[in-house]
Amino acid sequence: MxxxxxxxxxxxxxxxxxxxxxxxxxxxxxxxxxxxxxxxxxxxxxxxxxxxxxxxxxxxxPVDDLLLVYGEHFFSVLQDSYGNLLSTYKDPIEMLSSIENHIHVEVQKIFPKAELPTFIIEKKEENNLIMIYKSSRAMHHFGLGLMNKTFSHFNATANITMQKINEEGTEVRFLINKKIYP
CATH class of the missing domain: 1.10.260 (434 Repressor (Amino-terminal Domain))
Structure with missing residues (x-):
């Protein structure tokens, strides 16, 4: 790590x-x-x-609550260090759906030995995203914290639900619904 x-x-x-x-x-x-x-x-x-x-x-x-707060904190680190990368996105759904194919690619350039989780997009719509988190570290609450702050970064809100695919939490489905205000 x-x-x-x-x-x-x-x-x-x-x-x-x-x-x-x-x-x-x-x-x-x-x-x-x-x-x-x-x-x-x-x-x-x-x-x-x-x-x-x-x-x-x-x-x-609880450890999960600590990881959530830490993920929210860590987003500010990413914002300070990789503001240019974040500024290429105009929407939180767009940004979250590109974690695997863009953001992690850039992180690997900076930290070639980084062991990053995998995110698989199951379904993407304008205001909804279903993605699978896979990591032997089971730090999905850290990921949830990052996701929460991603929406804050874009002055948006969302309902984010997690469904454990396995008991250990090494595979978790995130159901993300961006709130739309009239």
Whole structure:
């Protein structure tokens, strides 16, 4: 997993829960990296799981809720770093439907070893999108957070429903309905 995912997570933890909590979850985790991450480095997903689980147990916030907030936070990182890429889109449905064939292609150019989830478009209409998320990491709530902020970025809103295809959450169907206001 790319280091930027770790550095931004730790930044979010410090901002939302304080430096003391950050130090606590790092010290409670068995991290090969010792909690020292660089944006361009690559680290074990097991370290992220430990950090998330320790934050969850210390705050009593479920891991899925933490991932949702983190996904929303991470969108601002993407906006700051890849604003030109985001500006090529005029609509959230258009942007979300191009994750696999455009956005991930650009991310792979910058981070060639990034292990990205797969998104398969099942159905696309002007205001509706059905897509399948596939990842061994089961971070679909992180994806939901990114999707929520995608709609905010375009001053739009949506109803987004998730349906787990398998129990582990490594395959999830997103049903996205953009709200239309008269």
């Amino acid at each position: 790319k280091g930027i995912v770790f550095t931004e997570f730790l930044d979010l933890v410090e901002k939302k829960f304080g430096l003391e909590m950050l130090d606590k979850i790092i010290s409670e985790s068995q991290l090969s990296s010792k909690g020292l991450y660089s944006n361009i480095g690559t680290y074990s997903f097991a370290e992220m799981l430990q950090l998330l689980q320790n934050l969850s147990s210390n705050t009593l916030i």
